[in-house]
Amino acid sequence: MSTVLDIHDLRVDLAKTGGKISPVGPLDLTMEAGECLGIVGESGSGKSLTLKAILDLLPDGLARHAGHQKVREGDVLVERDPAALRGRKISMISQEPGAALDPLMRIGDLIAEIVRQHSGVSRSDAQLKAIDLLRRVGVPDPETRARFWPHALSGGLKQRVVISMALACRSEILLCDEPTTALDVTIQAQIVDLLRDLQKEEGLGLIFVTHDLALIRQIADRICIMYAGLVVESGPSTEIFARPRHPYTQALLAALPDIEQSTGRLVPIEGTPPNPRDFPVGCRFAPRCPKATDICLTSRPELERSASGTLTACFHAEGGS
C-alpha cells in the first residue's frame, strides 16, 4: 500500500462561530509515497490555510477539524495528532524562509541542533552532518556557508537552508506553501529542480501550494484546484491540463498568458471570489459561472469521478477545451 497520508473531512472554522463559518472545507486529501501533490488556487481560495491545517499551525481565531488524519507507519495507516507530526514525519517550508531562521544563530548551528534532536549524535558529528545536508541541497561551498548568519544569505539560499532543515528532521512529507513566489524565476527554477531531485532520490513527498498554474504543471504529479475553500477539481496533472472539466479550471486557463503564445486575447473571470461569511448555498462558483443553471444555485455539487480518473465537482462538467 503506497498511501502515506489520508485526511478526510478537513475543515477550518472561524473559532467564534462554532463551525458555522468555514473558510476551508470540508475536503479530503490523500497522498501516495514519493509523489508531488499540487494545490492550486487564487488568493482567498483557502489553499494556504489547508496546508497549515494539516499541521494545525493556524493563526488565532481559526480552528481545525478533521474526520480523520492518518499517516503511514510501517505498513498501516495510523491516526496521528498534528502536533506529533510537526518537524518529524511532516515538515513545512513557506514563502518567507527568513522567518524560519533564528537570526541569532549561524545556519550550520541551526541545522546541527535539529540533527541532534532527531538522532542524538555528538555535537561535532552533527556539525558535519549539517555541512553534508547543505551540500545535498546545493549550497555552494558549504563549509564556509555554515558559518554564515541568516541575514547574509540571499532568498534562494535561505530557502535551501530551510529545505535542509526539513531533511534533517528526516521528514517523509514536505508541505510547501508558495516557497518560490518571492524568488526570481531563475532561482525558482533551481529550487524546483532541487525539490524534484529530492523527490526522486530520497522519496520525499511534496504537497506544493501555489497560485502559478504553469509552475504546478512543472512540478506536480496530481493537482487539486481550490475555489472558495473547496476542491473543485482534482486528478493527474497531465489530465487536468489536457482536459479540464470544471468551468473554473477552464476559466483560469483561459485567463493566463503563456510564454509560448504571443497573441490571443486573455479572458478575465468577472466578479470576485465570495467572502467566507457569505458563501452561497449552492455551488460557490455559480455566481461567476457561464454555465450556471438553477440547480447550481440551490445545491452544492459533489466530487464525481470521470472516466479518465479526474474528480470534478460540477453539475455541468464536460470534456474540456
Place this chain on the structure above:
Amino acid sequence: MSAFLKVEDLTVEFTVGGTKKAPAILRALRAVSLDVEKGSVYGIVGESGCGKSTLARVLSGLTPATSGNVLLEKQPLSQARSLAERRRIQMVFQDPGSSLNPSMTVRRMLAQLLIHHSIVPRTQIENRCQELMAQVNMPVDALGKKPGQLSGGQRQRIAIARALAMAPEILIADEPTAALDVSVQASVLNLMADLIAELGMTMIFISHDMAVVRRVCDRVAVMYLGRIVESGPTEEIFANPKHPYTNALMNAVPRLIPRAADDYQMLKAEQPSPLAKIEGCAFRGRCPKAGDICMTQDPALAGSAHQVACHFPRPPQQEGRS
C-alpha cells in the same frame, strides 16, 4: 528611426555606507541607453536587482540620475521636472494598495490633478472625472469611494485613471499586474491594451513576467545587474535569444503548454552583489559559455535592430529552441 524618448548613458549610483575613503557604492544602472518610438510599447524585463525599477523611477522623475540624459523629442528632461514635463510622462505603480492615498476619495484625487494642471475648466471637472471612469471600465459611483472600499483590480484601474487624467504621452507601467490575482490580471491587461490602441500612447512596460511581456510589447530590453544585455523586437528576442542570460531566463519560466523538449537549461549559482565591482562581463560567473575575454572585457551592446552585449552570442536557431 526618430526616437520619441531617448535614454543616453544613464547611470545611477547610490552610496550605501562604507567610509568616506572607501564608500560602498550600489550601481543600480550602468550606462543604460535605449530608444523608444512614439506609439510603441517597450518592455523591460529582468530579475530583482537588475535596475528596471530604478530606470522607471528615473524616467518618471522620482530619482535623479548620477550621469546621463533622458531626452523627450530631442529635449533633455531636467532633473527637477517642470509642470509641463510632468504632465507628459506618467506612471502606474505595482501595488495599488499603497500607491493610492487611503484617505482620499477617487473624485477628490482626480479633481485635484485636473485643477492643478488646468486641464479642464472647473465647470467641466465632474464631467471629465466621469469620462475617466468610463475609460477604465469603472462605474461612476466609484468616484465617491476611497481605495479601501475597492478590490485590487478596481484600485489598479483607478491608478490608471489617475495617470490618464493628465493625458500623458508616455505611460510607464512598473509591474502593473504583479500584485493582482490571475483572473484580475487579465482584465487589467486587456484594459491597457485597449487604451494603447485607442489613445496611441507610448508605453514603457516593466515586468518580470515574460509571458505578459510577450503579448503586450513591441520591443523588449533584457536587463542584468544594471545593464541592458539584449534588446530588440519582441518576437525576435523570444524566438531567438542571443544572450545566454536571456536564453536561461526564457527557459526558466514554467509553461502551461508543454514544449517538445521540456527540460530547461538551468543557471547555476546566483547573482553577484550589485555592490561588487566587476571586471569584465557581469554575467561571467553564471554563464555556461564564458571564455577568457569575458573575464576582462565588458562587452558592449552591438547590432542594429536586435542588439546584444556578449562576446559569444548564440547563433540563430532553426526550429524551436534548444
Place this chain on the structure above:
Amino acid sequence: MEQVQSTKAARTPLPGKAKVGFAILAIYVLLGVLGPMLLPFDPDKANVLQRLKPPSSTHWLGTDQLGRDFLIRLLIAIRVDIPVALAAAFFPMVIGTVLGAIAGYYGRFTDIIVSRAADMVQAFPVYVFLLVLVFALGSGATSFIIAATAIAWVGYARLTRGEVLRLKGQEFVAAARVTGLPEWKILVTHVMPNALPQTLIYFMSDVVLMVLVLSSLSFLGVGIQPPTAEWGRMISEGQPFLHSHWRLAVAPGLMLMVFGIALSLIADGLDEWFRA
C-alpha cells in the same frame, strides 16, 4: 463593466464608548452654561453667616466654608476648567503639529532645529518648568495657557513628525510627486489628512491632562485665583473639612474624574474608529 461592491462599509459606526463620552461632555456643557443661570445665587460672594450649611431645599448641596452656594460653584467651575483646558491643549496642538510636520517632511535643517528645541524643553521636569513660567508670568488663566503651550507643543511635534516620516515613504506620496504636485501641496493635502487622526486622539487625552494640571496648580495656590470657582482650588479649600464636610473636597474631585473619563472614552473610541 464591473459592479463596484464595497468591500467595506462606507463608514463603520462610531463605537459606543465614544458616544457615551460625547454625551457626558454635552451634559457638562449644558450644566455649565445653563446651571448657573437657573440658580439664584452669587457664586463668589461670601456670606459667613450661612457657612457650612448641610444640603437643604434652598441650597441643594449646602454651602461651602464661606457661605457660598456649593452647587453653583461646582457648576460655574465648568466655565473655567473646560475652556481653559481646551485652550491650553489647542494652541500647543496647532504649533506642535505644524512644526512637527515641517520637521518630518522637509527634514535636515528644520528637523535639527525643531528636534533640538523639543529636546531642550523635555530636559526640564515638567512641573518645575511650569511653575517657573507661571511665577514669571503671574497667575491666572492666560499665563497658564501660555506656559502650557510652551511645554506641551513638544508632544504634538514628536507625534506628527513620526507620522509624517512614516507616511512620506509610502508609495502614494511618490505617486503624487509623479503627477506634478509640489511638495507643500503633497504635505498638506495627502500626508496630513492621514497623520491627523493620531493627533486628534492625543488632543483628547491632552485636554484631560490640562484640566488636571490646571487643578493641581490652583490647588498649589498658583493658577486660578480666588474667589473664582475652580475644581482644583475647591479641592484645596475643602481639604481642612474632610472629616466633617467631606463633600466640599470630594464633589469637585468627582466632577474632575468624570470629565476625565468622558474624554478618555472619546479618545479610545476615536482610536478604534480610525483603526477600522
